[in-house]
Amino acid sequence: MTAADLIDAVRDDQQTELSRLGSSKTLYADTRGEMAPEVVLSAAATREQAAHDTFDAWSDDSHDDAAALFADAAAETAERRDSLDAEPGDETPAMHGVLDDLNGTVERLGGFVGWTLVDKKVKEQYTGFFTGQADPQTASTFRSAGSDVETLREKAAELLDAVCESxxxxxxxxxxxxxxxxxxxxxxxxxxxxxxxxxxPVC
Known part of the structure; x- marks a missing residue:
């Protein structure tokens, strides 16, 4: 197997889940139905805060290159959180409970790939929301963030190819x-x- 094979397999296995996470209902769930711009920004900040906390804790990974990747991800998520000018909420997304419990470089890199697949879908919805709000600057911020997440996934894939031995x-x-x-x-x-x-979805 290669990292590309793994990502394809995960996408195939979770096709329905990722499709629905990439719908506008994700924002409705994130905001508990309060679809005001300031609430949406707070929900986005909550996601970035949780990601920062997870990846910052991983930045002492025993594999130097993985540790560097996680440190970069922690820095990027903190920068995005701060750029949103919104207070994160108190609730941590449930997937971070799973991420925080992963042990070892291989599991962490796999979980990291899973996070990127979810986060990219979510950021597409944030981009669409602020486009609809006639706020192109904020929409562009989330669009760029989605590209950054894809870059992180590519780096994680390279590391998976390097560290997976069996x-x-x-x-x-x-x-x-x-x-x-x-x-x-x-x-x-x-x-x-x-x-x-x-x-x-209603067909």
Whole structure:
């Protein structure tokens, strides 16, 4: 297996979940139905804060290149959080509970890939929201952030190719990525149900 194979396999396994996480209902869940720009920005800051905390804790990873990647991710998420000029909320996205429990470089890199797949989808929705609000500057900020997340995924993929030495390693990385996405989706699903919204698309 290669990292490209792993990412394809994760996308295939979690196709429905990622598709729904990439819908406008994600913002509705993030804001608990309060779709005002300031609430959306606070929700975005909450995601960036949680990501910063996770990746900052990983920046002492035993693999030097992975530690550097996680440190870069921590710095980028902190910079994005600060640029939003919004206070993060108190709740931490559930997928970070999974990420925080991952052990070892292989699992962390797999989980990191899962986070990037979710985060890119979410940032596309933030971009669309602020485009609809006739706020092109903020929309551009989220569009650029999505590109940054893709770059982080590419770096993680390179490291996975370097550190995975066996089928067991690849299986562990893939399982971590899938668990992160599945947990994010479960939270999305349950939040929408609590709000009285059908999480499934209406055909």
């Amino acid at each position: 089928d067991d390693d690849w299986d562990a990385a893939e399982a971590a990525a899938i668990e992160v996405i599945a947990t994010a989706y479960d939270e999305y699903f349950e939040t929408l149900e609590d709000l009285g919204v059908n999480p499934k």
